[in-house]
Amino acid sequence: MGFVHEYCSTFGNDLEPTSNWLEVMFSICLVLSGLMLFTLLIGNIQVFLHAVMATKRKMQLRCRDMEWWMRRRQLPSRLRQRVRHYERQRWTTMGGEDEMEMIKDLPEGLRRDIKRYLCLDLIKKVPLFHNLDDLILDNICDRVKPIVFSKDEKIIREGDPVPRMVFLVRGKIKSSQRLSKGVVATNVLEAGGFLGDELLSWCLRRPFNERLPASSATFVCIEAAEAFALDANHLKYITDHFRYKFANERLKRTARYYSSNWRTWAAVNIQFAWRRYRRRTRGGGGAGPMNPVVESGGDVENKLLRYAAMFMSIRPHDHLE
Incomplete structure (x- = not known):
């Protein structure tokens, strides 16, 4: 008990x-x-x-619906696999929701504040936007849209019109540029890099040309990437209204330093200058003084080929010059 x-x-x-x-x-x-x-x-x-x-x-x-459409259109298995991979990547990154679509009908002020909260910190990571005013950054945040690229996806091909600037937030993108017969220059963009800088010159060029500039390189994702995209018409609106800020020497130097086109052009010129220097001083050796070597007539053809390859990498256009 x-x-x-x-x-x-x-x-x-x-x-x-x-x-x-x-x-x-x-x-x-x-x-x-x-x-x-x-x-x-x-x-x-x-x-x-x-x-x-x-x-x-x-x-x-x-x-x-996507599988039904692919079967109806009889897409090859390789393309179907790429579509499935992209959808999975987009689902993982975006969480199955399009945030920009959800807030598009909100009042302009509220939508701008929300996009500023979501995008401002990431936009500021782009070196090109480090020294811009808050007013310009607000306008950029209001017009950019998130975009996802899956691995091995070709973003744009060399010679195609450039429809937008892409600012990389996460991932890696490889650029390939043909310089001369059999020579290809490559560069890898990482977080903070951008592509489509041809649009800056296009927007600020006077007189203005409506035709979009051509891409000087081919860009391919070497791993899944997240980015923000700014369409050409939106970039033109921003540069037109804030032209005083974009027309300064500091921004031009920053754009040159991080531009894949300028890096390729500089790398090619440095490489050819080094080769010319080695050919002229190859008579020396070790730590002693180099002895210049006079190029013979038989080297004229090689010299012309080198200069032809160098001029195939056209110097990028500066909108301030």
């Missing part, structure tokens, strides 16, 4: 009910509060599960 009594007292069964109305009211409030909190917990769990299942269902419907 002692064991039974101890077991019952553990659950409070041996407590005698009170006749004090304050204690009775406290007990009733405590029980009701517990029931209300438990109900809220169950409700929040249901809302969370409903949101997760709705998002998953939306993704499943999109994948089903």
Whole structure:
């Protein structure tokens, strides 16, 4: 009986009910509060599960529609696999939602503040925008849109019109530029880099030319990348309204330093200058003085080929010169 009594007292069964109305009211409030909190917990769990299942269902419907379309159009298996890979990458990165689509109908001021909160820190990581005014950054944040590139995706080909500037937030992109017969210059863009700098010259050129500039290189993702894109018409609007800020020497030097076109041009010229120097001084050796070597007539052809290759890498156009 002692064991039974101890077991019952553990659950409070041996407590005698009170006749004090304050204690009775406290007990009733405590029980009701517990029931209300438990109900809220169950409700929040249901809302969370409903949101997760709705998002998953939306993704499943999109994948089903995409698979049906690919079968109807009889796409080859290689293209189907690339589409599936991109959809998975986009789902992982964006969480299955298009944030810009969700806020597009909000009032302009509210939408701008939201996009500033979402994009400003990432935009400031781009070296080209480090020294811009807050007013210009607000206009850039209001017009950029997030974009995702999957691995091995070709962003733009050499010679194609440049429709937008792309500012890399995460990932790596390789640029390839043909310089001469059999010679290709490559460069790797990482977080903070950008491509499409031809649009800066295009926007600030006077008289203005409506035709979009051609890309000077081919850009391919070597790993999954996240970026922000600024369309050509939006960039033109910003440069037209804030031309005083873009027409300064510091911004020009920054654009040159981080531009893949300028880096390629500089690398080619440095390489050819070094080769010419080595050919002229190859008579020396070790740590002693170099002896210049006079080029013979047989080297004229090689010299012409080197200069032809150098001039194939056209010096990028500066909109301030």
